[in-house]
Amino acid sequence: MNIRRLPGFMYHYKFVSLVIFLLLITTIYLLIHWGIMCTNLEAWKHVSTVCSMHSSGAAAGILCGPLCSEKRIHSLACENLHAGKEAVFSAHWETTRLVFKASRIHTHTDQSEALFWTDTGGSRHFPSEEEFGSMIKDLVVNKLNVTVTGPQLQRLSRLRRHHVETNPTRRHLEMENVWPLLQENEYIMSIIYEDRDVFPQLVGTCGTFFAVEYAKPIQTPTTILALSDSKPEWAKRLKLAVMILDLLEEFDANFAEPLHLCDVKINHFGLPPGGQRLKFLDLDAVFPRSAVGRLVADGRSCQKHEDCDYFDCRSFCSVNKKCESPVANDNLQVICEKIFLGWTLSGTIIIPGLLMSQHTTSTLAVMLRQCANPAGDLTHLPRAAVPDSLKSRLYNMLSEMEQRFSGLQ
Numbered sequence: 001m002n003i004r005r006l007p008g009f010m011y012h013y014k015f016v017s018l019v020i021f022l023l024l025i026t027t028i029y030l031l032i033h034w035g036i037m038c039t040n041l042e043a044w045k046h047v048s049t050v051c052s053m054h055s056s057g058a059a060a061g062i063l064c065g066p067l068c069s070e071k072r073i074h075s076l077a078c079e080n081l082h083a084g085k086e087a088v089f090s091a092h093w094e095t096t097r098l099v100f101k102a103s104r105i106h107t108h109t110d111q112s113e114a115l116f117w118t119d120t121g122g123s124r125h126f127p128s129e130e131e132f133g134s135m136i137k138d139l140v141v142n143k144l145n146v147t148v149t150g151p152q153l154q155r156l157s158r159l160r161r162h163h164v165e166t167n168p169t170r171r172h173l174e175m176e177n178v179w180p181l182l183q184e185n186e187y188i189m190s191i192i193y194e195d196r197d198v199f200p201q202l203v204g205t206c207g208t209f210f211a212v213e214y215a216k217p218i219q220t221p222t223t224i225l226a227l228s229d230s231k232p233e234w235a236k237r238l239k240l241a242v243m244i245l246d247l248l249e250e251f252d253a254n255f256a257e258p259l260h261l262c263d264v265k266i267n268h269f270g271l272p273p274g275g276q277r278l279k280f281l282d283l284d285a286v287f288p289r290s291a292v293g294r295l296v297a298d299g300r301s302c303q304k305h306e307d308c309d310y311f312d313c314r315s316f317c318s319v320n321k322k323c324e325s326p327v328a329n330d331n332l333q334v335i336c337e338k339i340f341l342g343w344t345l346s347g348t349i350i351i352p353g354l355l356m357s358q359h360t361t362s363t364l365a366v367m368l369r370q371c372a373n374p375a376g377d378l379t380h381l382p383r384a385a386v387p388d389s390l391k392s393r394l395y396n397m398l399s400e401m402e403q404r405f406s407g408l409q
Contacts, residue, residue, distance in 0.1 A: 042078055043089035043091075044076055046102065047076060054069075058176075059177065059207030059208075060207070061205035061206040061207060063203070063204040063205060063206040064207070067206050074092055077090050088100070096213070097273070098213065101184075101209065101212070102208050133157060136148070136182060139183075140188060144192075144291050146192065146256075146288060148192065152191065156182065158174065159174050159204075159205055177208075181208065185283060185284055189286055190283065198247060198279055199212075199280055200213045200214075200279055200281060213272055215275070216272075219267065229358055231359065234357055238398060241355055241402075242395075246278075257288045257289050258330070260313050260330070261280065261331050262287065262311040262312050266339055289326075292326075292327045293326040296313060296323060296326065296327050299324060302323050303321065308325070313329070329374075330385040332386040333374060337371075337372035337382055340356075341353045341368050355398075364397060367393065367397065371390060
């Protein structure tokens with residue numbers, strides 16, 4: 001339709017135009033509400049709120065000064081596709097790019113009330129240092145089934161590294177700010193595993209916001225949008241696939257017990273500026289295997305296997321109609337199913353994934369299907385870990401293909 005005729009169309013079809021307008025507004029609202037879309041205005045609103053708290057003395061952290069009074073943190077930009085978070089936005093601090101995060105679920109006030117009690121005279125009573133340490137240890141065990149070391153406890157209980165606050169008033173304020181942050185699985189994981197260099201490094205906090213180093217999320221391959229399927233593009237895909245497998249190997253081999261990625265999306269993998277290896281960006285649903293086992297085998301009633309799942313971490317509904325089985329699949333199975341193969345419907349690939357292309361060999365395609373559904377015909381859903389032999393064969397094949405195509409990038 002000629003755009004110049006649009007006013008006339010709207011005039012003659014007022015009801016239809018109104019319905020279209022309302023649908024458009026509703027769609028935009030829902031996309032923003034669900035965290036699929038965002039605006040920079042939201043980022044500034046969140047900063048204004050936390051800075052007001054800082055001005056009133058309620059919010060503390062090493063980033064409060066640069067963010068609020070000194071204005072050295074600037075160029076705020078919202079980050080899309082982060083449902084479940086109250087805020088996710090990037091910013092620049094001098095030459096460093098940061099990503100600020102805050103939860104949609106926990107608020108500063110709610111968690112502070114759980115930290116101290118108030119007597120009849122209105123005085124607040126905070127836990128002692130020993131009691132606060134015990135609270136943190138119990139919290140980490142309940143969330144991750146991990147026993148924290150002395151240095152980790154020091155890092156978790158304070159806002160500033162290598163600084164022990166001795167002033168009681170300032171220490172209580174620090175406790176008030178630390179406690180809501182500790183409700184965040186992502187915050188705890190960033191500290192406990194900061195030496196592994198597989199997650200973005202924690203930079204600092206301000207109130208209920210914490211900031212990590214920026215890593216550019218991996219974007220959906222252009223070939224999925226049918227824009228390109230060239231050999232250089234295929235070479236990039238192969239390199240990315242090998243980097244993902246290398247990261248998964250670290251999660252399996254370099255921790256006290258394997259870490260499970262229970263919410264896998266392509267944009268949850270990212271590269272820091274100048275980085276040569278991937279990091280996993282969204283830690284809300286990353287847990288050690290025993291902790292995942294408690295989530296999927298909690299004894300709740302079920303009717304089907306899916307009732308026992310925790311996002312991408314899958315389990316079984318027992319014959320007693322209870323969720324009693326430990327996690328059944330592993331990271332590679334999810335990656336093969338959701339990232340390498342793509343979106344399937346009744347066994348047919350509808351939207352091809354990272355490794356599905358005209359350059360995909362039949363041998364690789366078969367191997368990817370076996371990887372995505374290791375249980376084969378025993379179950380209609382992939383609820384098994386990938387055998388070690390298949391892992392090795394897949395890694396070796398992708399590495400050889402990546403070497404062969406590397407000169408085309």
